[in-house]
Amino acid sequence: MDTFELRTGQVLHLQPVKATMLRHLLSKFGGLRNVLDDPQGINKLTGSARFRALDAIDQIFNYCAGFGVEDNPTEEELDELAELGFRVDKPHLARVSWLRLLLEDDEEAGNLLGAVMLLTLRGDEEGEVEEEEEAPAESEKDARIAELEAKLAAIEGKGEVTEDGS
Numbered sequence: 412m413d414t415f416e417l418r419t420g421q422v423l424h425l426q427p428v429k430a431t432m433l434r435h436l437l438s439k440f441g442g443l444r445n446v447l448d449d450p451q452g453i454n455k456l457t458g459s460a461r462f463r464a465l466d467a468i469d470q471i472f473n474y475c476a477g478f479g480v481e482d483n484p485t486e487e488e489l490d491e492l493a494e495l496g497f498r499v500d501k502p503h504l505a506r507v508s509w510l511r512l513l514l515e516d517d518e519e520a521g522n523l524l525g526a527v528m529l530l531t532l533r534g535d536e537e538g539e540v541e542e543e544e545e546a547p548a549e550s551e552k553d554a555r556i557a558e559l560e561a562k563l564a565a566i567e568g569k570g571e572v573t574e575d576g577s
Contacts, residue, residue, distance in 0.1 A: 415480075415526045418515050423523070424481040427531040428474060436474060439467035472524055476510045477503030478526030484509035 413425040455466050484492065488509055489499045497508035548554045 413530050415523055417513060418519060425479055425527055425530055426481055427481045428527060430531050432474060433528060433531055436471045443567045472520060473507050475524050475527040477507045480506055
């Protein structure tokens with residue numbers, strides 16, 4: 412299980428989020444490659460583009476913190492969050508608010524966000540490898556279908572059967 416230790420010493424347990432949603436949110440920055448190539452790029456933006464980017468960062472953090480962290484606030488912490496006016500009616504919203512209070516600064520929040528994204532994308536890459544391994548089976552299936560179609564065409568008199576029976 413993947414974990415993330417806060418500066419306070421508290422350990423959070425992480426899980427991957429849905430890669431498709433993460434990619435969608437990252438597309439607001441031009442995709443993951445753009446973020447990796449220029450992580451400080453948002454600081455160069457001005458006006459409405461900067462506000463849109465900051466809103467996208469907030470969405471990414473809310474998604475990754477809300478669904479990528481397994482730990483939850485205690486009942487006492489939930490009561491405190493509710494008193495402060497935070498939404499606690501859904502577990503992921505309560506978790507996001509709780510984490511915003513636990514994290515010491517933007518750097519720690521960014522590190523948590525990065526840990527969840529890395530966990531997600533690493534798992535997604537492993538999924539792509541599995542899909543690549545399955546691909547030959549699909550092509551073998553397609554080849555077998557083509558072979559059977561050729562035999563059927565030969566039987567119907569539309570083609571000739573070769574020596575290998577196809």
